[in-house]
Amino acid sequence: MFELDLRSRKPVYEQLAEKIIELIVCNVLKPDQQLPSVRVLSGELTINPNTIQKAYRELEHRGYIYSLPGKGSFVRPREAGDNSARINNLKAQLSKVLSEMVYLGVPRDELISTIENLLSRAEGGNIDD
Amino acid sequence: MFELDLRSRKPVYEQLAEKIIELIVCNVLKPDQQLPSVRVLSGELTINPNTIQKAYRELEHRGYIYSLPGKGSFVRPREAGDNSARINNLKAQLSKVLSEMVYLGVPRDELISTIENLLSRAEGGNIDD
DNA sequence: TAACCGTACTAGTATACATAGTACAGTTGA
DNA sequence: TCAACTGTACTATGTATACTAGTACGGTTA
Numbered sequence: 526m527f528e529l530d531l532r533s534r535k536p537v538y539e540q541l542a543e544k545i546i547e548l549i550v551c552n553v554l555k556p557d558q559q560l561p562s563v564r565v566l567s568g569e570l571t572i573n574p575n576t577i578q579k580a581y582r583e584l585e586h587r588g589y590i591y592s593l594p595g596k597g598s599f600v601r602p603r604e605a606g607d608n609s610a611r612i613n614n615l616k617a618q619l620s621k622v623l624s625e626m627v628y629l630g631v632p633r634d635e636l637i638s639t640i641e642n643l644l645s646r647a648e649g650g651n652i653d654d
Numbered sequence: 655m656f657e658l659d660l661r662s663r664k665p666v667y668e669q670l671a672e673k674i675i676e677l678i679v680c681n682v683l684k685p686d687q688q689l690p691s692v693r694v695l696s697g698e699l700t701i702n703p704n705t706i707q708k709a710y711r712e713l714e715h716r717g718y719i720y721s722l723p724g725k726g727s728f729v730r731p732r733e734a735g736d737n738s739a740r741i742n743n744l745k746a747q748l749s750k751v752l753s754e755m756v757y758l759g760v761p762r763d764e765l766i767s768t769i770e771n772l773l774s775r776a777e778g779g780n781i782d783d
Numbered sequence: 784t785a786a787c788c789g790t791a792c793t794a795g796t797a798t799a800c801a802t803a804g805t806a807c808a809g810t811t812g813a
Numbered sequence: 814t815c816a817a818c819t820g821t822a823c824t825a826t827g828t829a830t831a832c833t834a835g836t837a838c839g840g841t842t843a
Contacts, residue, residue, distance in 0.1 A: 550757040573833050594789040595840035608758045618751050627776040628679040629737045647756040702802050723820040724809035
């Protein structure tokens, strides 16, 4: 379910957290859906349980999941709160990426159509792969 | 000229490299313009020269600058080569960012207009701040 | 009660970052 | 020629973090 690169410079727990965020954001993992337990996922990925727990802790701290001792960890439904901080962060990332693509000579038309496609998929909800 | 966060989890040399890329991409640093020497920048930022050199080595390896022993380091003019690998990487980043913004409830109209603004600025070349 | 769940520790190892110091070769202008 | 600059290449050291291993505790559920 999750593909990790143990040789990467990026920490494993961080790779895992980003993978899960991706699945949540793309609605592959539905709200209140239960995630694999720390120990089960540890066995599947042949990774230490502590590393999985660290990823889950990170995800809970960032508001993507919630954990109930004795029950499990679940996808946290998105709430309409103050996401302005995170949105501003994303805008900054967007600015960097777009600037670099323009710098590398990607035509504006191609860029716009790419973005349109990505938005349609994102708004459609599911992404099947 | 460069603002770094020494307490950040992200390595200093990486922060510096990204800052310089940003300035190159936004045309603040012009092609063939000389960068501060390793020792001078080391003094200004109160950072070890080796750390600066590591950033410069990284930038040279990624094709953003070129270094001439005895002369200095300079912004490398962009060449129309095969940037497809880097562009695909940027598209993947773009996909993630857009998905997350949609997930956080940013309206499509607002998103499009934001992108239009960013593109205009990027294509305009200079960004003054 | 047994088997699962999240959580919280300690301890050890490996790796990467950053610093300090030294050294060498090429370039440049006085 | 010489001094002052440039990039580059080392060694050594201290530190922070990632990851693993192992153990333990309390809550939940069939």
